[in-house]
Amino acid sequence: MSQRTPCPSTVEINEVAPRDGLQIEARFVPTEEKIRWIDALSTTGLRRIEATSFTSPKAIPNLCDAADVVMGIQRRTGVDISVLVPNLKGTERALACQVDEINLVMSASDSHGLANLRMTPEQSLEQFAAIVDACQDSGVFINASLSTAFGCPFEGDVPETRVLRLVEQLIALGIQGITLCDTTGMANPVQVKHLCDAVLERWPQTPFTLHFHNTRGMGLANALAAWQAGITRFDASLGGLGGCPFAPGASGNVCTEDLVHMFAAMDVDTGVDLDALLEVAATLPTLIGHEVPGQVVKAGKSTRRYAMPER
Ligand code: COA
Ligand code: ZN
Numbered sequence: 538m539s540q541r542t543p544c545p546s547t548v549e550i551n552e553v554a555p556r557d558g559l560q561i562e563a564r565f566v567p568t569e570e571k572i573r574w575i576d577a578l579s580t581t582g583l584r585r586i587e588a589t590s591f592t593s594p595k596a597i598p599n600l601c602d603a604a605d606v607v608m609g610i611q612r613r614t615g616v617d618i619s620v621l622v623p624n625l626k627g628t629e630r631a632l633a634c635q636v637d638e639i640n641l642v643m644s645a646s647d648s649h650g651l652a653n654l655r656m657t658p659e660q661s662l663e664q665f666a667a668i669v670d671a672c673q674d675s676g677v678f679i680n681a682s683l684s685t686a687f688g689c690p691f692e693g694d695v696p697e698t699r700v701l702r703l704v705e706q707l708i709a710l711g712i713q714g715i716t717l718c719d720t721t722g723m724a725n726p727v728q729v730k731h732l733c734d735a736v737l738e739r740w741p742q743t744p745f746t747l748h749f750h751n752t753r754g755m756g757l758a759n760a761l762a763a764w765q766a767g768i769t770r771f772d773a774s775l776g777g778l779g780g781c782p783f784a785p786g787a788s789g790n791v792c793t794e795d796l797v798h799m800f801a802a803m804d805v806d807t808g809v810d811l812d813a814l815l816e817v818a819a820t821l822p823t824l825i826g827h828e829v830p831g832q833v834v835k836a837g838k839s840t841r842r843y844a845m846p847e848r
Pocket of ligand 1: 560590591592593594596597623624626627628630642653654655684781782783
């Protein structure tokens, strides 16, 4: 009988709103406002911020100012700056800005890979081999995000065996960390627990991050299932912004402040100052020009108390 994994007492939060959040917004957030916002986020105790992506500006016009953003933000000890990168050209642009981490992106399914990146998973792996070479001696941490790892909006089920084979190939290439992404909120907690158990058992030394979208309201339940399997690293997006512009039906990530609130309520240490994070979350509607799905910023923390109604 397998031993029960203890639920971790500490987790790390990787804030992805400046990348996953902004890439799908209707409004271009001016570079100075992005910088101010990321600087505010980096004082809240987040372990890592995915600040932008070095993708084709034609594909993702909202992040066409990637280099200016990375060069403009304050770098703080203990807060790694990561950027999403799809290919060698993006890697070269990212390395020129002295990022701490590059987050390579590929799909677990052919059709999403072609729609999003114009590459099959095999073609992405070829790019990654060249990228690992290019990063030698740079000291940059190389993570890879596997989109559609829990289901593809075009193809449906993505078999777990396929995901495990791709993870194996990524690790063989020298990729140091892997993020399993539920790109369009198709995962359920039982599926999440199963895949997390499988990867943690096979690759106990590899840092795995889980990236959930709340498209069908299962984001926090999926994060809980991953945590119960022993996962300690989570992507999340302030306000619950986010979504892939090339995945039909995509909508926001699991909301950072709601995730931090859940962990805090369970006495799990995220290192994040929730009050400070909520203050930054409250500025979002002004920054992006509309209301956001996050719930705790509206309801207040579960410790909030009301005066009894007067009779
Ligand atoms: N950064 C900047 N420009 C890039 C680039 C990068 N990383 N990669 C390619 N380009 C430019 C090329 O220089 C070329 O420019 P030109 O037309 O002026 O000559 C143009 O983009 C086309 O290059 P090509 O290599 O043929 O790329 P493509 O058109 O097949 O697009 C990607 C492939 C991966 C670059 C593009 O699909 C992309 O950036 N996708 C990002 C998707 C994404 O971020 N999705 C959301 C996150 S999951
Ligand atoms: Zn995402």
